[in-house]
Amino acid sequence: MVRVPRFVAPVTPNDIRLFTLLASVPAGRVVTYGQLAEMIGAPRRARWVGQILKQLPQDSSLPWHRVINAQGRISLSMLEGGRRQAERLRAEGVVVSAEGRISLRLYRWMP
DNA sequence: ACATTGACGCCCA
DNA sequence: GTGGGCGCCAATG
Numbered sequence: 001m002v003r004v005p006r007f008v009a010p011v012t013p014n015d016i017r018l019f020t021l022l023a024s025v026p027a028g029r030v031v032t033y034g035q036l037a038e039m040i041g042a043p044r045r046a047r048w049v050g051q052i053l054k055q056l057p058q059d060s061s062l063p064w065h066r067v068i069n070a071q072g073r074i075s076l077s078m079l080e081g082g083r084r085q086a087e088r089l090r091a092e093g094v095v096v097s098a099e100g101r102i103s104l105r106l107y108r109w110m111p
Numbered sequence: 112a113c114a115t116t117g118a119c120g121c122c123c124a
Numbered sequence: 125g126t127g128g129g130c131g132c133c134a135a136t137g
Binding site: 032033034037044045049050051052053064067068069070071074075076077081082085 | 117118119120121
């Protein structure tokens with residue numbers, strides 16, 4: 001009998017699809033929460049995507065910073081996490097305004 | 112089982 | 125461009 005520690009969160013097939021897709025988003029491009037949800041066959045689950053990203057460990061190799069909202073804004077507070085996200089994007093050549101605005105027209109990734 | 116809570120999205124004033 | 129309101133849906137209390 002295999003005993004699984006309670007603190008290990010269960011990983012669903014959708015989680016795998018999300019991680020795989022996110023990992024394929026190229027540097028210098030962005031995607032929206034709703035877009036990711038839609039692309040893995042889970043429409044109307046944008047909030048869920050945000051939930052998953054929120055739970056990622058700090059040392060995750062996934063490009064969580066390439067995910068923004070459909071309004072073309074960074075969803076995290078620009079006083080905290082949003083600042084880090086903006087820096088990471090700028091490091092890839094993405095232009096991010098001080099308020100966290102990004103041009104979806106220029107940077108949205110569409111496979 | 113019921114109420115709240117969001118890294119959301121869309122519509123309208 | 126800016127809020128405000130509402131629908132959505134899984135997680136959390």
